[in-house]
Amino acid sequence: MTSTLDVVNPADRPFDAAVIGAGVMGCSTAFHLAQGGMKVALIDRGQLCREASGVNAGTLTLHMTRAALVPYAMKAWEMWMTAEQWLGAGVLATHVPGLTLAFTEAECEMLEQRAAARREYGANINILTPQQALEVEPGLNPRLLKAAHCDIDGFATAYLTGRAFRQGLDAQQVALYENLPVEAVDRRNGVFRISCRGGRVLHARRIVLAGGVWIEPMLAWLGVRIPIKTLINQLSITERMRPVMRTVMSVANGLLSLKQFANGTILIGGGWQGIGDRERGGVEAVPENLIGNMRLARYVVPAMSEGRIARIWLGLEAETADAMPIIGDVPGVEDAYVVGSAHSGYTSGPFMGKIIAQYILGRQPEMPLFDPARLLSRHPGNEEA
Amino acid sequence: MDNVDKDVDLVVLGAGPAGVNAAITANRHGLKVVLVDQNHAAGGQVFRPMPETFTPSGGSAAPGEGDELRQRLARSQVRVYFNHTVWNVSTDLRVDAVGPDGPVHWRCRALVVASGTTERVVPFPGWTLPNVMGLAAATILLKSQKMLPGADTLVAGCGPLLTAVAAGIVDGGGRVAALVDAAPRSAWLKASPAMVSRPDLMWQGVKWLAQIKTAGIPIFSAHAIEKVEAVDGRLRATLAPVDSDRRIGGGERHAVHADAVVVGNGLVPGTDVTRLLRAEHTFNRKLGGWVAVTDEYCRTSVPGLYAAGDGCGISGAAAAIHHGELAGLAVAHDVGSLDEHSFEREAAAVQRRLSKARRFGQAMGALMALPSRQVETIAPDTVVCRCEDVTRAEIDAAVAGGARDMNQLKAWTRCGMGPCQGRSCGDVAAELAALKAGCGRSEVGFFTGRAPLRPVSLEQLTGDYDYADIPLPKAAPL
Numbered sequence: 071m072t073s074t075l076d077v078v079n080p081a082d083r084p085f086d087a088a089v090i091g092a093g094v095m096g097c098s099t100a101f102h103l104a105q106g107g108m109k110v111a112l113i114d115r116g117q118l119c120r121e122a123s124g125v126n127a128g129t130l131t132l133h134m135t136r137a138a139l140v141p142y143a144m145k146a147w148e149m150w151m152t153a154e155q156w157l158g159a160g161v162l163a164t165h166v167p168g169l170t171l172a173f174t175e176a177e178c179e180m181l182e183q184r185a186a187a188r189r190e191y192g193a194n195i196n197i198l199t200p201q202q203a204l205e206v207e208p209g210l211n212p213r214l215l216k217a218a219h220c221d222i223d224g225f226a227t228a229y230l231t232g233r234a235f236r237q238g239l240d241a242q243q244v245a246l247y248e249n250l251p252v253e254a255v256d257r258r259n260g261v262f263r264i265s266c267r268g269g270r271v272l273h274a275r276r277i278v279l280a281g282g283v284w285i286e287p288m289l290a291w292l293g294v295r296i297p298i299k300t301l302i303n304q305l306s307i308t309e310r311m312r313p314v315m316r317t318v319m320s321v322a323n324g325l326l327s328l329k330q331f332a333n334g335t336i337l338i339g340g341g342w343q344g345i346g347d348r349e350r351g352g353v354e355a356v357p358e359n360l361i362g363n364m365r366l367a368r369y370v371v372p373a374m375s376e377g378r379i380a381r382i383w384l385g386l387e388a389e390t391a392d393a394m395p396i397i398g399d400v401p402g403v404e405d406a407y408v409v410g411s412a413h414s415g416y417t418s419g420p421f422m423g424k425i426i427a428q429y430i431l432g433r434q435p436e437m438p439l440f441d442p443a444r445l446l447s448r449h450p451g452n453e454e455a
Numbered sequence: 456m457d458n459v460d461k462d463v464d465l466v467v468l469g470a471g472p473a474g475v476n477a478a479i480t481a482n483r484h485g486l487k488v489v490l491v492d493q494n495h496a497a498g499g500q501v502f503r504p505m506p507e508t509f510t511p512s513g514g515s516a517a518p519g520e521g522d523e524l525r526q527r528l529a530r531s532q533v534r535v536y537f538n539h540t541v542w543n544v545s546t547d548l549r550v551d552a553v554g555p556d557g558p559v560h561w562r563c564r565a566l567v568v569a570s571g572t573t574e575r576v577v578p579f580p581g582w583t584l585p586n587v588m589g590l591a592a593a594t595i596l597l598k599s600q601k602m603l604p605g606a607d608t609l610v611a612g613c614g615p616l617l618t619a620v621a622a623g624i625v626d627g628g629g630r631v632a633a634l635v636d637a638a639p640r641s642a643w644l645k646a647s648p649a650m651v652s653r654p655d656l657m658w659q660g661v662k663w664l665a666q667i668k669t670a671g672i673p674i675f676s677a678h679a680i681e682k683v684e685a686v687d688g689r690l691r692a693t694l695a696p697v698d699s700d701r702r703i704g705g706g707e708r709h710a711v712h713a714d715a716v717v718v719g720n721g722l723v724p725g726t727d728v729t730r731l732l733r734a735e736h737t738f739n740r741k742l743g744g745w746v747a748v749t750d751e752y753c754r755t756s757v758p759g760l761y762a763a764g765d766g767c768g769i770s771g772a773a774a775a776i777h778h779g780e781l782a783g784l785a786v787a788h789d790v791g792s793l794d795e796h797s798f799e800r801e802a803a804a805v806q807r808r809l810s811k812a813r814r815f816g817q818a819m820g821a822l823m824a825l826p827s828r829q830v831e832t833i834a835p836d837t838v839v840c841r842c843e844d845v846t847r848a849e850i851d852a853a854v855a856g857g858a859r860d861m862n863q864l865k866a867w868t869r870c871g872m873g874p875c876q877g878r879s880c881g882d883v884a885a886e887l888a889a890l891k892a893g894c895g896r897s898e899v900g901f902f903t904g905r906a907p908l909r910p911v912s913l914e915q916l917t918g919d920y921d922y923a924d925i926p927l928p929k930a931a932p933l
Binding site: 102115116117118120134139173174181184187213229230231233236246248249297307309310322323324325333341342343345354355356357358360361362365366367368369374375376377378379380381382383393413422 | 542543545549551557565676685715731732733754759829856857858859860863865866867872873876903905906907910911912913916917921922923924926927928929930931932933
C-alpha cells in the first residue's frame with residue numbers, strides 16, 4: 071500500500087522528546103521537559119485533558135491516596151494550589167480540610183488503620199469525635215461514630231485542567247498535536263518514528279508514553295507487555311444549591327468523595343463502577359451503582375436531598391497489578407519512558423510529570439521513580455520478561 | 456429497590472402524536488406496550504390539553520385532534536405512565552424513571568424515542584429578562600392554561616408558530632404589540648397556509664392571518680429583535696432589519712413597548728436519548744440540526760432503539776402521526792408479531808401518507824432552520840448559555856484558546872452544564888463555535904449525551920433507606 075506521508079519533521083531534525091498522551095501526566099512531563107530546554111511535541115488522539123484528567127472528581131486528598139504515594143501527593147497538592155504561578159492559569163484549586171467518616175464499628179477500625187498507614191508516610195491525619203467532626207462540618211449526619219481529619223486536602227475543577235495546561239504549554243512552546251491518533255512507533259538509528267493516522271509522521275529522539283489506561287497498548291508498540299486494568303468510575307453532579315458542606319468528605323472504605331464547589335454544585339464520586347472498557351471508553355452508568363453512591367452521599371450530608379442531579383458521567387482509571395504507578399524507563403527500549411497508572415492519579419499527576427522530566431533531563435528526580443520492569447508480564451512468549 | 460415491570464415488549468418515550476401512534480400501533484399487533492411522559496396527559500406540545508380541573512369560560516370547545524388521539528389511546532391496552540420522568544436508558548434497554556410513587560424501571564425488547572423538540576432562541580441582549588419567553592412556551596400558556604403571556608405582547612422570530620401564537624393571543628382577548636418576522640413578507644405569506652403542517656387545515660392558517668389583519672397588528676417583515684430593555688416596569692424592544700441570512704444590519708430601528716415578548720427561532724430535534732445510547736447521528740440544517748440516523752423504518756444504529764417524530768427532524772405533527780405508526784409497525788415486525796407480508800403492506804400505506812405529510816412539514820421546518828450566518832451578529836457580551844451566564848465573547852475566547860469541539864468548549868466555559876443540560880443553548884453555541892473555528896458543524900460535534908435525561912431529585916432517586924441498605928463495594932486499596 072502506498073500513501074502520501076505528511077512528515078511533520080524529518081528524521082534528521084527530530085524533536086528532543088515526543089510525549090504521547092495529553093492528560094495531566096503527559097502535559098506536566100511535556101511542560102517540564104520544555105522548561106528544561108528540550109524541544110517537545112505533545113500528541114493526543116483527542117483534545118487536551120479530555121479523558122480521566124478532565125472528568126475525574128478533582129479531589130486533592132491524602133485520605134484516599136495510596137499510603138506510599140502520600141509524599142508525592144503532598145508535593146503535587148502544592149503544585150495544584152499554585153498552578154496560576156507556574157502554569158499561568160489555574161484549576162480553581164481550593165484548600166479545605168478533608169474528613170473520612172465511619173458509621174459502623176467495622177468502619178471505625180478501618181478508618182484508624184488507614185489513617186495510621188498514611189501518617190507513617192507524613193500525612194497529618196487526626197481522629198475526631200463526632201462532636202469535633204460536626205464542628206468542622208456542621209452538615210454531617212450526626213450518626214457518625216468517628217472521623218479522620220486532615221488539614222491538607224481540597225479540590226480542583228478537573229474540567230479546567232486542559233485550559234490551564236494549554237497556557238503553560240504554549241508559554242513553553244511545546245508543539246501540540248491534538249486529534250492525532252498514533253498508530254505505530256518504531257526506532258531507527260536512534261530516532262523514533264511516530265506514525266499517526268492520516269499518514270502523518272513525527273520524529274523524536276525520545277518518547278514518553280503517558281496514556282493512562284491506554285499505556286498497555288502503547289507499550290505494545292514497543293513489544294513490551296505490562297497488564298493494566300481499567301476501572302470505570304461513575305460520577306454525578308447536582309445543580310447549583312445553597313452551601314451545605316465546606317470540606318471534602320469520604321467514608322472509611324474509600325467509596326465516596328463529596329465536595330461542594332464555589333458555584334454551588336456538589337460532586338459525588340467514589341469509584342462506583344459503570345460499564346465500559348479501554349476500547350469503548352465509558353459506555354454507560356449502572357443505575358443500581360448510581361443510586362448506591364447517591365444514597366451514601368445523602369446519608370453523609372442529609373441536606374443533599376434538596377438537590378437535583380444534573381449530570382452523570384464516567385471516567386476511566388488505570389490500575390496496575392500492585393496498584394502502584396509505572397514511572398521510569400520502558401524496559402529494554404533505550405530512550406523510551408513511561409509515566410502513569412497512578413492510583414488517584416489526578417492528585418499526584420503534576421508532580422509525577424515533573425519527576426519523570428527530571429529523570430529524562432539527566433537530573434536527580436526529587437523523589438524515587440516507580441520502575442515499570444517490576445510488572446513485566448511473565449507470560450510465555452514474552453521475550454522481555 | 457424500585458418498582459420493576461419486566462413483562463414489557465416496548466417502551467415508548469413521549470406521548471405526543473408520534474409516541475401515542477407508535478404505542479397504539481404496536482399494541483394493536485399484540486405487543487405489551489408502556490408509554491411514558493412527563494406530562495399529565497397525552498398530546499405532546501402540539502395537542503396539549505388543559506388540566507382536568509379546568510373548564511374554559513367560553514363553553515366547551517369542539518373536540519380537536521388531541522382529544523381524538525387521547526380517546527384512541529384510552530381505548531387501547533397501552534399502559535400509560537404520565538407524570539413520570541425518565542432519567543436513564545441503557546443499551547440493554549432498561550428504562551429508569553421516577554414518578555409520583557417513586558423510582559420505577561422497565562426492561563423491554565424495543566424502545567421508541569418520540570421526545571419531540573426544543574425551542575431555539577437566537578440570543579440578543581435582554582432575552583433573559585423576566586416576561587421574555589419562547590414562542591413554544593407561549594403556546595403552552597395559551598393551550599394548556601388559557602393564559603396570555605401579557606396584556607400587550609410582542610411576537611417575534613420565524614416560522615409558522617409566529618402566526619399561530621399571534622392569532623392565539625388575539626383569540627384569547629390579548630393585544631399583540633407587533634409581529635416581527637425574520638423572513639421577508641413573501642416567504643411569510645407562503646409559509647402561513649401550512650402552519651400546522653396539514654394541507655387539509657389550510658383554512659386555519661388563512662383564518663389566523665385574517666384575525667391578525669383584522670386586529671390591525673403592525674407587521675415587521677425581515678426584522679428581528681436587536682435588544683430588549685426593562686423600562687419603567689415594561690419592556691422596550693428595539694427592532695432592526697435583517698438580511699437574507701437573518702443577520703442584523705444597518706437601517707432604521709423601531710422601538711416597540713410591550714409587557715411581554717415571545718420569541719422563537721425554530722425548533723431543534725431532541726436527541727438526548729439517542730445520544731446517550733451513542734446512536735449514529737448526522738447534522739442536517741434543514742431538519743433542525745443533529746438528528747439520529749434512521750433507516751426507512753425508524754431503526755437507529757443501536758439494536759432495539761427506534762426514533763420517531765420531530766426528534767428525527769422537524770416535519771410537523773401530521774408527519775409525526777404517521778412516523779409513529781411506522782415505528783410501531785417496525786417494532787411489531789422486528790419482535791416477530793407481524794409477518795413480513797403484512798408488515799410490508801401496512802408499512803407501504805403508512806409511508807405514502809407520511810411522505811405526503813412530510814412535504815409540507817419539512818417545508819415548514821426549513822423556514823425555521825437556522826441560517827449558518829445568523830449568529831454572526833450576536834453581540835459579544837450577549838449571554839448565550841443562560842443557565843451558566845456564558846457570553847458569546849467567552850465562547851469565542853475558548854475556541855481561540857484551543858477548544859475545538861463542543862465537549863472541550865463545555866469544559867472550558869461551563870456552556871451547557873446547567874439545568875437545561877445544553878438543550879437551550881447547544882445549537883447556537885455550536886454554531887458560534889463552528890464560526891469561530893472556521894469549520895463546519897459536524898467538525899465541532901455536539902455535547903456527549905449524558906444521564907440524567909432531565910434533572911432528577913436526589914430524594915426521589917434514593918428513596919427511603921438505612922445505612923445497611925447501601926450495597927457498599929469492597930474497599931479501595933490501602
